[in-house]
Amino acid sequence: FLVPQLANIDNIWAQVRAASPSWALLAFGFSAFTYVAATTSLLGAIPYRLQFAPAFAAQLASSFANRVTPARVGGVATNVRYFQKQGIPTAVSVTAVGLNAIAGLAMHIVLTLIFLLLSGGNRDSGGLPIPSPTAVVVGLGIALTIIAVSLAVPYTRQLVFELVVPQLRMGLESMQQIGRSPGRLTLLFGGSAAITLGYLGAMASSLQAFGSTASLPIVGLLFLTGSAVANAAPTPGGLGAAEAALVAAFSLVEKAAIVIPAVFLFRFVTFWLPILPGWLALTYLRNSDRI
Secondary structure (H helix, E strand, O other): OHHHOOHHHHHHHHHHHHOOOHHHHHHHHHHHHHHHHHHHHHHHOOOOOOHHHHHHHHHHEEEEHHOOOOOHHHHHHHHHHHHHHHHOOOOHHHHHHHHHHHHHHHHHHHHHHHHHHHHHOOOOOOOOOOOOHHHHHHHHHHHHHHHHHHHHHHHHHHHHHHHHHHHHOOOOOHHHHHHHHHHHHHHHHHHHHHHHHHHHHHHHHHOOOOOOOOOHHHHHHHHHHHHHHOOOOOOOOOHHHHHHHHHHOOOOOOOOHHHHHHHHHHHHHHHHHHHHHHHHHHHHHOOOOOO
C-alpha cells in the first residue's frame, strides 16, 4: 500500500522545499514532541511503574505499525504486546490501551470545543460558519438525551451490559488504581492533550512556513475538525484522507498556494519522516525481547 505513495516522494519534496527553514524545523520539533507526550499518556494509563525510554521506543514502533495497518490497529496491538512482555496481565494491558484511547478522544473533543468558543468572536474567520455557544450546548444536550434514551430501551441496555460492561470489569481494578492517583490522571489526560496540541503546533508551523495569516483559534478549530474526519478513514495513517480533509478545511480561510504545500509539509514531518525511526524502534524492541 505504501510503495505507490513512496513513488511520489519527489512530488512531496517539490511541494515543501520552498518552506521557511525555521518554521519547518519547528514543525518537526512539534512532531517529535508528540511521541514524548504519547509515552507520558500511556504510562499514565497503566498502574505499574515502567521505564520511560523503552516505552518511548514502543510509541515509535506503534507509529510504524500504524503505517501498514488500518484504523490504528497496529499501534494498539504493539502497545498491548509491549505491556504483556513487561509481565503485565492481558486484561490490564488492554484496559490501559483502551483508557489511553478514551482519554485521547475526550481531550480532542474538549480542545475542539475550546477552539470553537475562541473562534466565535474572531474577526479573521474569513466567513467560516461557526456555531454559537448556545448551539454547542443544545447539541451536547441532544447527544446526552439520545444516550439516555438508548440506555432506557431494554434491547440497547442489554447490549451494553452484555458486551461493554464485562470488558470494563476485566480491567476494573487497574482503572480504580488510576482513578485514585492524581499523578497518573494528570499524566494520562495531560499527555493526551499534549499529543493533540503537538500536532496542532506542527500544522500551525507548517502554515506559517508558507506565509499564512490565519489566526491560531481558526487554525486550531479547522485542524481538529479536519483531523477528526481523517482519523475515521480506514487507510493506514489516514493516508489520502488526511491530506484531502486538511486541504478542504484550510481552503476555507487560506489560498490553495499556501494550504496545499503546508499540508504536505505537515504530513512530511508527522507521517513520512517517523517511518524509519519507527522501524528501527520496532526492530530494537523485537531483538531485545520487549515486544
